[in-house]
Amino acid sequence: MSHSNLMNNYFNPNSVYTEEDFRRRFRMRHHVFERLLRDVQQVNPYFRQKLDRAGCLGDSMDETHGMSESTCFDTIQQFCDIIVQVHKDEYLREPNQEDLNWLIRKAEDCGFLGMIGSLDCMHWDLKNCPTG
Structure with missing residues (x-):
């Protein structure tokens, strides 16, 4: 049923x-x-x-x-x-620049400026991401 x-x-x-x-x-x-x-x-x-x-x-x-x-x-x-x-190859991977640009545009359209900077850095190796 x-x-x-x-x-x-x-x-x-x-x-x-x-x-x-x-x-x-x-x-x-x-x-x-x-x-x-x-x-x-x-x-x-x-x-x-x-x-x-x-x-x-x-x-x-x-x-x-x-x-x-x-x-x-x-x-x-x-x-x-x-x-x-x-x-995994399409969705479960680190974002590339094209992905980041799309996310930024989508977030800005909704009024969330600087969204990428607020993402948790633990999962991606970013050049200026703090550790510790």
Whole structure:
């Protein structure tokens, strides 16, 4: 039942909730979610919805509630490993000058001048970043 409700509320063409609702609830745009889902399913068939013994699509959301802690942890670990494997070169890297310029423009458009200077320096080796 949980899976059906989720699908009806967010993923059907006549869904109850809007794109804005989806973004607020899941902290990403719907098309980004769909892309991540496709990428993960391509790498590991475990994440594809499968037919059960009766030939119906399994309701994985309901089955999840019965998963042991170690199975949940292993599944999340696999999911995260796939995301890193597939997207590290594009998204999980240090920003280049083009990225920084885009961030500065975007922040300035919203009235946040000097935004890059306020970023936490711990993760990037910047020439003038204080250490210690």
